[in-house]
Amino acid sequence: MKTRKVGKMIDEIEEGDSLSLTESIEDNQLLLYLGLTNDANPLYIQHEYAKASEYDKPLVPSVMIMGLITSAISKHLPGPGSHIVNFSINFIDPVYHYETLTFEFEVIKVDKMKDVVTISVEATNSEDKRILDAVVMVKPPTVKLGEDINE
Structure with missing residues (x-):
């Protein structure tokens, strides 16, 4: 029997708990996203179109970047078994193909009455420019x- 890993429960989480994570955006991830969603936005895949736009080169879809954030929450903080109930995001600058992003997560509030933690996330690109x-x-x-949490 294999034991399933469970993330931190609310009593194990404190304000100030943090996580730093670096992710690189690769072609295979972009192709998987575009294939799964059938999103054919030329701004994401057509170099000529993007070159003629204000962005000059193809962008990474915003939802894909949100997926990196939700994945980190599911894997690490609080971890497996957690469920996102609200997500608010501000994209400051676009993210381009092949960029490396660094995400900084910090627990800013623990509400034991509502059984919810609030996590602040900031991301920067390889030029240390804040992107979200x-x-x-x-x-x-x-x-x-x-x-029983065993399989």
Whole structure:
């Protein structure tokens, strides 16, 4: 029997808990996203179109970047079993293909009455330019008493 990994429960999370994560945007990720969503926005895939736009080169879809954030929350902070209940994001600058992004996550509020933690997220590109700010409200994992979490 394999035990499933469960992330931090609300009693294990404190304001100030943090995570730093670096991700590179590669062709295979872009192609998977575009294939899964059938998103044919020329700004994401056509170099000639993008060159004629104000951006000059293809952009990474915003939802893909949001996916990197939600993935980090699901994997690390609070971790497996957590559920995002609110997501607010401000894209400051565009993200281009092949960029490397550094995400800084910090727990800014723990609300034990509502069983929700609020996480602040900032991301910068390889030139250390801030590209986004986000606030994510997350229900940490809960395991009901007496419930078996083994497969």
